[in-house]
Amino acid sequence: MKEEEQLKLGNQICFPIYSVSRLITKAYKPYLEKMGLTYPQYLVLLVLWEHGKSSINQIGERLLLNTNTLSPLIKRMEKMDLLERKRSVQDERSVLIELTKKGLSYKAEAAPVPQKLLKSLLSEEVELTDVMLLKDTLDKWIAILSEKSENRSE
């Protein structure tokens, strides 16, 4: 492909990823706003539902987010009475995050959401096998790219 052609929006590979990411966040909105959650806040809950009490660092590793994003986000969630922040006794630097009853209780309400969303993304044109292939490629890219962005300093 000529360079000229590559600069056209329709031939870009990153633009559709960027757009779909935003559009999916929007698609999540009607489901999440019933609970007063944003999508990143929902992601934090996913981690805590799956792994229980975790440090900010551990949450960040799983979501590929740094503390400069997570710290304020988690403080907002604390204000919403979804979780509690406690300094670790073993290591006074760590802040351990634990769900409140309210945070735990949202799990039941959130459970059917991914299924509903996936369903809305499936059609005659896009079948489940396509989605699995897509996820496969993306997961491989995450492995490559997250490696790279960590080692920026080396």
Next chain:
Amino acid sequence: MKEEEQLKLGNQICFPIYSVSRLITKAYKPYLEKMGLTYPQYLVLLVLWEHGKSSINQIGERLLLNTNTLSPLIKRMEKMDLLERKRSVQDERSVLIELTKKGLSYKAEAAPVPQKLLKSLLSEEVELTDVMLLKDTLDKWIAILSEKSENRSE
């Protein structure tokens, strides 16, 4: 799949899209910061390089962004002397955006960037055919999802 299982991060389909989107924006950074550009600013340039003078509305349609995002972004780009804003004579509501010489000249520098980035995303594990399949699925989703988010009010 049980609902319990679906709530695990590793089984989510939207999370990898969200993560890869952010990681790719980061991957673009070293290439774009030479020109002092952010990724969304680069997208605006792509539109203007391809289509020439355009209204904010037209740019928004192509990038799937509204004016509340584009207006400030384009004003920043005007300050950087990349483009000029002019009210349309035919329709005083429209603001027409036209590239300056500087904005035009960046095209040559930006031309090889998508190729380089794509290359860094290809490996033994992820081949070009996988990327084409991925883009195909994403483009179909954009068609579905952008339709939906427009018709929210109906």
Next chain:
DNA sequence: TATATTTGCATCGTGCACGATATAATTGTT
């Protein structure tokens, strides 16, 4: 031709993202 509706853009407020920097606790080294 008045008036209602729509359209294009801008502004405001809130919440991410993220680079840069700061700080205190911990660990490593001499």
Next chain:
DNA sequence: AACAATTATATCGTGCACGATGCAAATATA
């Protein structure tokens, strides 16, 4: 033990995203 390096978190500044709202120009309707 004293000091250097690392680690975990927090804060700051900037730039998106986006819902809500406002406003003026254009268009549609009565």
